[in-house]
Amino acid sequence: GAVVSQHPSWVICKSGTSVKIECRSLDFQATTMFWYRQFPKQSLMLMATSNEGSKATYEQGVEKDKFLINHASLTLSTLTVTSAHPEDSSFYICSAIAPRSYEQYFGPGTRLTVT
Amino acid sequence: DAKTTQPNSMESNEEEPVHLPCNHSTISGTDYIHWYRQLPSQGPEYVIHGLTSNVNNRMASLAIAEDRKSSTLILHRATLRDAAVYYCTRIIQGAQKLVFGQGTRLTINP
Numbered sequence: 004g005a006v007v008s009q010h011p012s013w014v015i016c017k018s019g020t021s022v023k024i025e026c027r028s029l030d031f032q033a034t035t036m037f038w039y040r041q042f043p044k045q046s047l048m049l050m051a052t053s054n055e056g057s058k059a060t061y062e063q064g065v066e067k068d069k070f071l072i073n074h075a076s077l078t079l080s081t082l083t084v085t086s087a088h089p090e091d092s093s094f095y096i097c098s099a100i101a102p103r104s105y106e107q108y109f110g111p112g113t114r115l116t117v118t
Numbered sequence: 119d120a121k122t123t124q125p126n127s128m129e130s131n132e133e134e135p136v137h138l139p140c141n142h143s144t145i146s147g148t149d150y151i152h153w154y155r156q157l158p159s160q161g162p163e164y165v166i167h168g169l170t171s172n173v174n175n176r177m178a179s180l181a182i183a184e185d186r187k188s189s190t191l192i193l194h195r196a197t198l199r200d201a202a203v204y205y206c207t208r209i210i211q212g213a214q215k216l217v218f219g220q221g222t223r224l225t226i227n228p
Contacts, residue, residue: 046205046221107216108164112159112161
């Protein structure tokens, strides 16, 4: 099946700094990728839809200036958490839709801890 | 509300069938029903999906009610590796977005 990777798998950063998370589709091209956030023992919350070559579409309540999304190529989308705060500590997961498929392939997730 | 409704938790024994229910009473006629499962500290894994007819694959079966307001994921013979949180989701047509509910935490007893 299709594979989606994320890097890094975990990151610790200091409050006020920015951190970038990469999401790659390894064996297929993805015009659309999605970014989710998941707090402990909670479900996945969709943050934004990332479209190659255009601006991301953010879900209601998600700050676009804080969570910068760039989908520069058909295999790479990045999420940058700017001016991170401890409350941004969470598990961030990306997904991509393979061509001619209804299936979304999820990355393994990135655990962000802001100290 | 586009979210689905599932029991918070269920428990079963190894090698027995498991039926995981899901309510999606506000589903539209073109929304597909997808099931994913998630192990701790991992991304979700696709299990199965369907629109109107019952579906089978190597992992599970999906039984969809005739009115499409509910569905049941069936694991025919549970193993310890099936212990996970199972999410019943809807894919919003056009937007291709998955809407996750709270999921069911499935525990399998040896």
